[in-house]
Amino acid sequence: MPEATPNVDGGDGIDGSDDDNGDDDGVRIDLISGARMEGLTSMEKIRLILDGVRDGNIVILEEGLAPDEESKLIEVTMTEISPDEFTGIEIETYPKSDAGDQTLLDRLMGRESAQKLTVIGPANQLQTLHKDETLISALVSRK
C-alpha cells in the first residue's frame, strides 16, 4: 500500500533532500512562514524555493521576498532551466508594489516592507487564471 502522507521525517522535510511526494495522486504544497525565512540568507531562501519547485511542489511564502531577492530568484531560475526537464517558475503576488510606501529611512535601515503572500510553482504545473489587486486565482495541475 503506498504511503498516503508526505514524508516529513528528519525535522523540516522541505529541504528537498528527504522529500517524498507520495504517489502521483496529489500536488504537495509547502506553506513557509515568515519566521522560518527570517534567519536565512538570500541564497538559502532561493535554494529552499527552487528545490521545492523543481520537485514539483507549490511553495507559498507567508511574507514573500524582498525585491533584490526576487531579482536573484529570476536570475538563478534562468540558469537552471533545461529543455524537457525544467521550464522555469510561475510566481504570483498581489500587483501593488510596497516599495513606494517605504520611507527612505526604512530602506536605509534595510526594513523591507516585503510582506506579501507569494505563490511559486513549476511553470508547467501552476497557471494563473486571474489576477488583480485583491485576488489571485490559479490552476494547479499534476505533471
Place this chain on the structure above:
Amino acid sequence: MGLLTNLKDSISKVSDRLFADEEPKRIGIYGPPNAGKTTLANRIARDWTGDAVGPESHVPHETRRARRKEGVEIERNGRTVTIDIVDTPGVTTKVDYKEFLDHDMEKDDAVRRSREATEGVAEAMHWLREDVDGVIYVLDSTTDPFTQVNTMLIGIIESQDLPVLILANKTDLPESNIQRVANAFPQHETIPLSALEGDNMDEVYDKIAEYFG
C-alpha cells in the same frame, strides 16, 4: 575682495568641468518579451545617431544579449542630454523551447534560442542590479499589464531608487488601452507611444530629458 572673486571663479570652473566630464547615464530599456523594446531602442538611436541597435522580430526573445548604444545626444529645448541606451532581453520567469516550435523553428534551433534567452534574462537582471542609472520600462498596451514580471520588475526598480519612465507602446493597434497601463502603475507617469510608427516621440524625448538629463 579680489581673492574671494578669484576663489569663486575657480570653484565655478572646477564644478563646470566636473559637470562636463560627467559620464553619460546608462538607461536600460526593460520590459517583458515582445513589448517593443528593440523597436524603441532603434527608433531613438536612428533619430539621434542614424544607426540602429539591433534586429526586431515578432518572435519572442529576439534580443538575447544586452546591447549598448553609447553617447546618444538628445536635444531638447536648447540643451543636450547625453545617454547610453542599453537594450535588454525581455524578462520572464519561464522559457520553454516548445514555444519557438510554433514559429517554424527546428527543435535544435528552438533549444538553442531558449538557452540563449535564459542567459539573456539573467544578464538583464544583472545589469538592472549593477549597471544602469535609470530605466525606460516598455509595456505592450494591447496586453494585460497586471503580470507578475511587471510587478516584480517595477518593485525591483523602485527599491533601487532608479528613475523610471513607463511607456505604453503599440498605440497604433486598435486594442491598445493606455488607461489600463496607467491604472496598473499609478505611482508613475505613463507616456503613450508607437515606437513602430514614431507616434508621440516628441513627448517621449521631452520626458527622457526631464527624467534622465
